[in-house]
Amino acid sequence: MRILVVEDEHRIANSIKKGLELETYVVDVAYLGNDGYDLASTEDYDLIILDILLPQMDGITFCKKLRKNKIHTPVLMLTAKGQIEDKVTGLDSGADDYLTKPFSFEELLARVRALSRRPKTALDEVLSVEDLRLNTKLYQVERGGKKIKLTSKEFSLLEYLMRNAGKILKKEQIINHVWDYDADILPNTVEVYIKNLRNRIDVPFKKKNPLIKTVRGFGYKIE
Numbered sequence: 027m028r029i030l031v032v033e034d035e036h037r038i039a040n041s042i043k044k045g046l047e048l049e050t051y052v053v054d055v056a057y058l059g060n061d062g063y064d065l066a067s068t069e070d071y072d073l074i075i076l077d078i079l080l081p082q083m084d085g086i087t088f089c090k091k092l093r094k095n096k097i098h099t100p101v102l103m104l105t106a107k108g109q110i111e112d113k114v115t116g117l118d119s120g121a122d123d124y125l126t127k128p129f130s131f132e133e134l135l136a137r138v139r140a141l142s143r144r145p146k147t148a149l150d151e152v153l154s155v156e157d158l159r160l161n162t163k164l165y166q167v168e169r170g171g172k173k174i175k176l177t178s179k180e181f182s183l184l185e186y187l188m189r190n191a192g193k194i195l196k197k198e199q200i201i202n203h204v205w206d207y208d209a210d211i212l213p214n215t216v217e218v219y220i221k222n223l224r225n226r227i228d229v230p231f232k233k234k235n236p237l238i239k240t241v242r243g244f245g246y247k248i249e
């Protein structure tokens with residue numbers, strides 16, 4: 027799950043980023059309207075959190091422009107307290123929901139969960155493929171009842187594979203969904219992470235079928 031936060035108040039932007047990252051979302055931040063728009067129109071996001079009052083390009087213009095260019099990424103708009111008109115204009119401009127500042131992180135998280143363009147199964151807290159289980163709430167992974175320890179990147183990678191179980195995922199798709207925009211990731215970094223993940227979920231279970239498959243020339247899938 028990759029989210030773009032466009033907010034010029036650094037403190038707010040950074041605390042949203044930090045909080046969402048703890049929930050294993052991948053988060054990019056832009057502090058200026060134009061920079062945010064460039065990212066939103068060239069990168070693949072599952073959700074955009076967009077402040078209305080922004081330098082260079084305000085949130086309303088931003089959102090209208092996105093929709094005009096047929097980019098339908100869900101937008102959660104941040105409005106200042108009491109500005110009812112903002113909410114109406116925001117929703118008119120094509121935003122999907124709004125949140126009034128100041129808000130609690132829990133409120134934000136609830137909206138983010140509701141708006142994330144997740145496949146239906148994504149609402150499940152526990153994902154499973156054969157005897158492999160991943161609990162997105164408790165950050166636990168186990169296979170055949172045996173607990174498996176993963177780093178947070180390995181966890182995000184496995185979650186992405188499991189949410190798309192049976193589908194072939196290209197390395198570029200994996201990079202886009204699991205790493206930040208800033209991260210300098212080469213396709214062979216994905217290979218390294220896949221190898222590490224295999225060492226944790228497949229290699230120790232020799233008597234069972236390996237779950238992560240390499241599809242030569244295409245990418246990877248789990249099934």
Ligand code: CA
Binds near residue numbers: 033034077078080
């Ligand atoms: Ca602002």
